[in-house]
Amino acid sequence: MIRAWAAHEAGGKLTPFEYDPGPLPDDEVEIAVETCGLCHSDMSLVDDEWNISAYPLVPGHEIVGRIVEAGPAVKHLKVGDRVGVGWFAHSCLGCHTCMSGQHNLCADATGVASAKKGRFGGFAERVRAQGAWAIPIPDGVDAAKAGPLFCGGLTVFYPFVHYGIRPTDRVGIIGIGGLGHMALKFARAWGCEVTAFTSSPGKEEEAKSLGAHRVVNSRDKDALKAERGRFDMVLSTVNVPLEWARYVQALAPDGRLNFVGAATEPMGLAPIALMGGQAQLSATSVGTPAIAATMLEFCARHGIAPQTEHMKMSQINEAFDHLREGKARYRIVLENDFA
Template sequence: MSNTTGINAYAVLQAGGPFQPYRVRVGALGATEVELDVLYCGICHSDLSMIENEWGLSQYPMIAGHEVIGRVAATGRQVKRFAPGAIVGLGWNSGYCEICHLCRMGDRNLCREARFTVLTNGGFADKVRADVNSLVAIPDGVDLVSAGPLLCGGITIFNPLLQFDIKPTDRVAVIGIGGLGHLAVMFLNAWGCEVTAFTSSVYKRRDALALGAHNTLNSLDPAEIEAADSHFDFILSTVNVNLDWDLYIQALKPKGRLHFVGVVVDPIQCTLLPMILGQRTMSASPVGSPATMETMLDFCARHRIRPRVEVYPMHQIEAAFQHLKSGKANYRVVLSREGDTPD
């Protein structure tokens, strides 16, 4: 059992506000809870969306951070799975109802009562608490410094590869080479697919090839996209802006799928007839279940996949977020508590 009476964190007190040191009083651990000493915590664009209440879901004060790599410090009385000292990861969800049909079928990530880590005191702190069933063991061979982004960005990309049975012989395109897209290119290359990267940046076209893409196309050049007519089995959109989706739908083979993992807030517009004639599909998905996260981590260990990260000490969280907002991050940002000493 834990005797911890407080968590030292960085919180925002209102939408879009600056980060401030913040202390949270906590009681005894719940029977199925685990307390982690935070080692590293990735910064995700979803953290920014929640901090600024872009999705209308936010509550303040907010301690965000949901890409947590931590060391088990204490466990509740019913926890048998992890012992103190174990290195584990915590992603978007910090707990589930465990009784609904989706939970019982293993689809915990779709549980309507799932608790968002960012709304239950997240990883921008020295400690974090979560239900044991939301945690995953970090296997040998996974780099701890860069592992945090796998627990949100990585699983968001990996989940649809399993859900839609993407095959090594498939031709797959990725729209946007950023925090999500660079992981998608690495995953799909290791999966065995022919990978095409859609990006408007000359630098990122070169980078995508270095990351494992076989081809690149300009995402803002209709002629280049039209030249790929009926070429792809699967197109994965990682961007958060609207594009001419009809062009991408036409680039799908019959029975192909355009799948969204980037959150586009505005309504999506497309012409239905090309979808009907080609029996094409549009879909979207969130993060994956803890079991799928474990499979992804094993996949990353086997193929030596590491997100490309830039590391800031935890106390420089404001500077880290400004770097993220600038659009210049290459490609994910991670906060470290290792040797972290406030100014």
């Protein structure tokens, strides 16, 4: 039996829960969880904000731990390896999409915390994932802080690789939070000119310490207007509706407004607003196993780590409350304390 923390209804508190995972599939590994980051998406799952949840639900998808068992088909990992697992725990590995290297877009891709498909997440003493989705953590990456890299970090790193962002590009980051603070670090290390858009003027110095060259108050319409035609990419990390037309106007010709924050409201943009500068609208998923490994190497090379707060896993409900209240700076990491 595996001990975990589970929600039993939408919006419910997490309580102790045990489940029998059954035999280990040949292509999977079982991981003794050391830490698991707490992501805003965990709240969305617990609250069934996206209408995809089933209960009991064990959330947690920013997992770091050591392999304690590996199926016979797993050849590149062994017992004792320290690995990380993010949003996905499985893809088919045989479809055209997977064979093209886009495992995250596989129609059969399954989340590590997908209770509907019999999977339970990382707020537990152990968790399982397909070997392909268990990413070794290299030397030079602080394992105690690495959990948030496997969702929040990969989510904001992926667009830089996927869209071929260049060191000479000008990049804007909307939001300085769990995703945004890592995006600032990546963009600066990538070599870009980095601008932070924030609605909190008091965050200006902090944004610069995280990597921003410039900070723009997103509540100041004149300040936004002054950015017209500047950016090769604007990356939105927020999950709230904004005046998106102003950010489209801030794009350089052929510029891109890319969404990684899970905003659910319609955008209210007319196609003609995109045509003059050939603006591109896009959204990206959390990234592939190969890009996750590349991201970790990049972090080790540049000394990049998320800014974290640490709590015990038994404090999980306090951690959720802390996140709901907007007090997290900027990612909460829960440490396994199952006796």
